[in-house]
Amino acid sequence: MANSVKESQEPKSYYQGGLHLLQKELMTEYFDQMTRAAEGAGPPAVYLLISGNPVELIRAFDLLPVFPEINALQIAVKHQSLPFIQKAEEVGYSTDNCAYVKADVGLWYQGGQAPMAKVPKPDLLLTNYVGCNVYLHWWEHLRDLSHAPIFDIDIPFIRTADGEPREEDITYVVRQLEELIPVFENISGKKFDPDKLAQVMEYSKETGELWAQIKRMTVNRPSPFDAYFDAVTMMGPLYTLRGTIEGRDFFREVLKMVEETRRQGQGPLPEEKFRLVVEGPPPWPNLRIFRDMFARWGAVFVASSYSTVGGLWEFGFSHDPSDPLRSVAMHMLKWNLTNRNFLQRYQQLKSYVDEWGADGLVIHSVKSCRLFSAGQGDMREYFARQVGVPTLLVESDLEDPRYFSKAQMRTRIDAFMESLEHHKLVGSGR
Amino acid sequence: MRFMAGVDVGSTQTKAVLVDEEANIISSTLVDTGSNVVRAAEQAFAEAMVRAGLERNDIDYIIGTGYGRFNVTFGNDQITEISCHAKGITHMNPNVRTVIDIGGQDAKAIHVDATGDVKDFVMNDKCAAGTGRFLGNSAEVLNLELDEIGPKSLEATNPVRLSTVCTVFVESDIMSHLALGRSVENILGGVHRAVAARVVALARRVGIEEIVALTGGVARNVGMVHALEEHLGVKIFVAPNAHFIGALGAALFARERALALK
Numbered sequence: 308m309a310n311s312v313k314e315s316q317e318p319k320s321y322y323q324g325g326l327h328l329l330q331k332e333l334m335t336e337y338f339d340q341m342t343r344a345a346e347g348a349g350p351p352a353v354y355l356l357i358s359g360n361p362v363e364l365i366r367a368f369d370l371l372p373v374f375p376e377i378n379a380l381q382i383a384v385k386h387q388s389l390p391f392i393q394k395a396e397e398v399g400y401s402t403d404n405c406a407y408v409k410a411d412v413g414l415w416y417q418g419g420q421a422p423m424a425k426v427p428k429p430d431l432l433l434t435n436y437v438g439c440n441v442y443l444h445w446w447e448h449l450r451d452l453s454h455a456p457i458f459d460i461d462i463p464f465i466r467t468a469d470g471e472p473r474e475e476d477i478t479y480v481v482r483q484l485e486e487l488i489p490v491f492e493n494i495s496g497k498k499f500d501p502d503k504l505a506q507v508m509e510y511s512k513e514t515g516e517l518w519a520q521i522k523r524m525t526v527n528r529p530s531p532f533d534a535y536f537d538a539v540t541m542m543g544p545l546y547t548l549r550g551t552i553e554g555r556d557f558f559r560e561v562l563k564m565v566e567e568t569r570r571q572g573q574g575p576l577p578e579e580k581f582r583l584v585v586e587g588p589p590p591w592p593n594l595r596i597f598r599d600m601f602a603r604w605g606a607v608f609v610a611s612s613y614s615t616v617g618g619l620w621e622f623g624f625s626h627d628p629s630d631p632l633r634s635v636a637m638h639m640l641k642w643n644l645t646n647r648n649f650l651q652r653y654q655q656l657k658s659y660v661d662e663w664g665a666d667g668l669v670i671h672s673v674k675s676c677r678l679f680s681a682g683q684g685d686m687r688e689y690f691a692r693q694v695g696v697p698t699l700l701v702e703s704d705l706e707d708p709r710y711f712s713k714a715q716m717r718t719r720i721d722a723f724m725e726s727l728e729h730h731k732l733v734g735s736g737r
Numbered sequence: 738m739r740f741m742a743g744v745d746v747g748s749t750q751t752k753a754v755l756v757d758e759e760a761n762i763i764s765s766t767l768v769d770t771g772s773n774v775v776r777a778a779e780q781a782f783a784e785a786m787v788r789a790g791l792e793r794n795d796i797d798y799i800i801g802t803g804y805g806r807f808n809v810t811f812g813n814d815q816i817t818e819i820s821c822h823a824k825g826i827t828h829m830n831p832n833v834r835t836v837i838d839i840g841g842q843d844a845k846a847i848h849v850d851a852t853g854d855v856k857d858f859v860m861n862d863k864c865a866a867g868t869g870r871f872l873g874n875s876a877e878v879l880n881l882e883l884d885e886i887g888p889k890s891l892e893a894t895n896p897v898r899l900s901t902v903c904t905v906f907v908e909s910d911i912m913s914h915l916a917l918g919r920s921v922e923n924i925l926g927g928v929h930r931a932v933a934a935r936v937v938a939l940a941r942r943v944g945i946e947e948i949v950a951l952t953g954g955v956a957r958n959v960g961m962v963h964a965l966e967e968h969l970g971v972k973i974f975v976a977p978n979a980h981f982i983g984a985l986g987a988a989l990f991a992r993e994r995a996l997a998l999k
Contacts, residue, residue: 684942691857692944702862714804715843719860722819726855729820733854 318603322536322575324568326561330540333557337547338424344371345419351430351494354449357546357617358436359462359643361635363511363626364487365433366550367504368495373429374546375445378421379410383591383706385422392707406675406706408445415452429455430494433487437462438645439678458490462639462646470651472640480636507550508628514549515620517558522621524565525609526663528582529574531565535585535608536598537575546617580605581727584659586612586652586686587671587679592708597671600717604724608669610659612652615644622655649682653689660696667697667727673705697730699723740791741798741995743987744778745818746770746805749841749869750954752984753781755789755796756992760828764789765981774808782811798995800987814994819847819858821986826950827853828989829976834946837936837965837973838983839955841869846940853986859942866902867935869955874904875928878911879921886925887960893926902935925960933964940969950974952982 343349350371355362357376365372382388391413392406398416400409419426432446432455443459450457460483463476488499521541525534532538541561548554568574583601585608590597601608618624624642627634640646644655660668668690672680683700691698701719704710738757745752751770755763766784770777778801786792801809802821809815818838826833827849836847844867845860861867876886890896897914901907907928914924940949949971955961956979966973976982 688942697857700859715860718804718817718819721815722817722855722858725817725820726858729854733852 318576318599320576320599320602321573322533322598322602325564326532326537327540329557329560330544333548333553334423334543337543340371341373341424341427344427345425349427352427353431353433353491353494354429354446354455355433356436356442358438358645359639360546360617361435361460361484361639362546363504363507363550363631363635364484364491366507367500368491368497370430370491370495371427372547373427375411375426375449376407377543377547378414378424378426379407379706380591381423382410382414382421383708384594386592386708387422388592388706389708391417403674405441405445406704408441408448410706411445412448412452415449428453431455431490432457434459435462435639436645438464439676441678456490456494458487460484460487460639465641465646465648465651470641470647472637476640477633477636480640481632484632484635504631505628508626508631508634510552510555511550511626512628514545514555514558515618515625517555517562518545519620519623519625521558521562521565522610522614524569527569528664529572529576529579530582530607530609531568531574533575533598533608534614535589535611536594538611538614539589542614542617574607576602576605576607578605579607581666581724581731582607582609582664583667583669584608584610584656584663584665585669585671586656586683588613588616588673588676588705590671590673590703590711591705593703593711593713596711596713597703597716600720601724604720604728606724609663609665612644612656612659615655618643619655645679649686653686656686656690657694660690660694665696666731667699667723669723670698670700672700672702674702674710675704675706697723697727739797739995740789740795741988741991742782742785742796742800743821743984743989743991744782744799744801744809744812745821745981745984745987746774746778746801746803746808747818747840747954747983748804748843750980751777751781751803751805752981753778753785754981754984754988755785755791756985756988758992758996760989760992762978762985762988763791765978765984767980770805774805775810778805778809779811782809798991798998800991800994802983802987813991816987816990818983818986819845819860820855821983821990822952823847823849823855823986824853824989825982825984825986826952826976827851828985829978829982830948830950830974833948833950833974835940835943835949837940837949837951838953839867839869839932839936839951839961840953841873844868844936844939846936846943848943848946857943859939861935861939865904867932867939868904869953871902871904871907871932872928872955872958872961875907875911875925878908879924881921884957886928887958889922890925890929890960891963892922893920895923896926896930897924899927899931902931907931929958929960929964930968932961933968936965937968945969945971947971948974950976950979952976952979954980956980
């Protein structure tokens, strides 16, 4: 493609900026903690999943939360996921298996040495999300490999019409969290301290509220940051450092930065020509290429459902220091995207389209996660035909670079943007 | 009189169309894309000029389209083949609402309005099932030329049922039918039906609204047109220049842009 035109021109953008540098500093420290723990000089490690994660309880015992999903995506962002995936395929995992799982299992077989850290072995495997049966097996495989104890928290799916969990479901989860406490006492060697938990909950509450304020800022025109490509930068600290003073301070700082950008009427691109909503996880192995495919059209993502997999603070959730276990249970049951039913997911996307004033919806479907992607074909039709929002469905993967075809992706995105541009020109846009 | 060009660099063939200010088609050419994509684009464009008796200076505006659109290095702009097929087909028949385009390695369905505006589109994912390549591989296994398989498929009396739509595995599937003594005509009947089923499933996702048009290289295959009509239960519009619709659309966009600059 040496002779090709335009394609090679990088679009001008200001993604991330100061908040990215701040995040990098914090995450580097977090990864260093992991490395120290892996070398025997750190607190015991608890593996847990992102969806509605109860990181507060882990922080209350000064344990180290380790998110294998974050490790996997970090490896992918650094373009190093394929050898790990292939290692897992060598030991027998199918090409169709979730590539987060494969990258993580491959990492295990390579001694836990990831590009950004050495990952400590688990002292406890906490299954805090049961909506994905593949994930349950992932944790079982990690147990078989590491011989660490496993603790399953069974969280019922939301299955009521109004989206409210039933009271008995809440009690059911709270009881399990009560059973978890002695397990944490055991591996940490520390007695449960309610005051410490209340303090963690205070930090967490403020962090969630700051995050909600930040997320709401993207209703502005122009949006001061990209709710996909910049939001994912903030998601690391949101999960790994929630409930700590460092985490809270990070979000205080970010809010200030975002406020300032908004005050100056700036955004991630020189000119915001299109406002888009996005559903689905990003293609981590090709994040920048994917981002630039939108940037060159002046398209900014003003809302993303993916940034709510860990929690739905922007829709009114807040951790409650006065009733910690119940509020953690509510977070796990009700206030995260992945435990919600499909109609609620539609509703959430629709509110983004309406309230955030979007020109279109992009669905990035991932081969790895059939659970997340199931129903996205219907979702496309619902939004394109019934809601009447131009909707594009593209497919690649969140971890496996082999599923990303640059030319095919570009053609689909360019065609979609061409038609949005045409709608704008002829005035039939929303 | 001034002229504008559209160059459609597809995975298999590269097409060029020249139009004049009044949107009349002046010439159309077709070359194999091969491995040197830039040269294929240049060659198709050069031949189109020769055929029209024009020179480079007569051409005001050039738009590249297709997978190799960024290799049309002499072009002014690039526009995707989705927009171009919608534009081109509306020029040939403004009543078309659904465009099915089957190219060498992709298949797409486009819902268009009367102005040629793309309302919605879907494309096959990263898999060549239901594309021209599937037909090409089938022809190769049967030792036939590509333009022979369509007419032969129409002679099928009892088309076979293929167990796959995979472009790679279709070869062994065909071999097994040959081993069972099924006729070449019946095997080809099955091949065309398999592609039709796959493409129609794709098209239903944007909604089938008449008139339905078939564009792209595969539109020259009468067997494919027949199989699609049978599967959809509607008559399909095939423009005489169906193969050139993408390049035509690009040339029409070039014309609009050139006139807007005046």
